[in-house]
Amino acid sequence: MPPAAAPASREREATGATVGPVLSRLQTLADGTRVRVLLLLEANEFSVGEICRIVQLPQSTVSRHLGTLAQGGWVVSRPEGTSRYYRISRTLADDARDLWAAVRNQLVGVPRVEEDRRRARGILDGRATGSRAFFRSEAGRWDQLREQLFGTRVDAALLAGLLRGTEAVGDLGCGTGHLTRLLAPFARRVIAIDRSPAMLGVARHRLRDEPSAEVVQGDLAALPVESGALDLAVVSLVLHYVVDLEAVFAEVHRVLEPGGRVLIVEIREHGRTGFAERMGHLWLGFRPEALEELLGGIGFRPLGIRHLAPRPEADGPELFVLRAEREGCREARQVAEDDPGVRAERPVLERT
């Protein structure tokens, strides 16, 4: 007759290690404190200290239970500063998840658990108190502080992020590629075009690590771009250097696909002749409505004009933004060439 099994080995048989993972998981969940802690960590991430304050138990006890939960794969943690934050694992095995769901259902309305929930809410509210107090006192200085901490590129990156990432964009009159660099990470393709080799040299260097950017020399009145290739054309601070606005707009119309948009940033009409001469400007700015009318005559649907309030630190003339959409499938140039009457009806923009 075989000797009877010793009590210790019988106990071992009953552990998860020999009988299977479900029993091991049951053992972990068969403790009221561990279940309360797991419930907390399912809803939010907490540090050991915070858990101690919620469940009202000493740190040694909480740490021991967290150790057991972590060992069983129920919770994970990450360090932050001098603390370690715990949360429930997002990769629980299916049987663990089912087991936990069954246990959790039994905890609804249990007074101790409800008390934990209230204390946890207090801890979370307390976390936000510091930031609330900060913004209460810093509201008047926040814009300045924001710029000091993060610079101005954050705004541009945020707005460029409104692109879907599938667009082909033309930065027409790209200059040194300042805008191209902001747009390139968020567009499928950005073609940066300028006629000045010196400006393009700076742009090429700036864009050397942007695979979606192409830098091409060319004139806006004869764009080196296939017809209908662009979804968006940006023409920023360029038109006051352009001799024949109509020719440029006709080209922008040609290279945009139907429904494509042009975004123009320009100088408002001004009387600063000395400034304009120094900068080589051909136009003393524009009346935005006049540009919009000109675009309308070439097959663009206006999408609106926005005046940009001058910044106190900027000493150049005021600016505006004008947006328009390329209509249907009309070829403006073709229309003009085929029908001289159309050209005659177009508004003529007078130099100011």
Ligand SMILES: C[S@@+](CC[C@H](N)C(=O)[O-])C[C@H]1O[C@@H](n2cnc3c(N)ncnc32)[C@H](O)[C@@H]1O
């Ligand atoms: C004031 S910079 C603006 C650069 C850039 N768009 C920006 O917003 O910073 C004007 C640029 O337009 C370019 N430009 C002017 N007329 C042009 C034309 N007809 N064709 C191509 N580029 C032109 C100039 O070479 C110059 O680089």
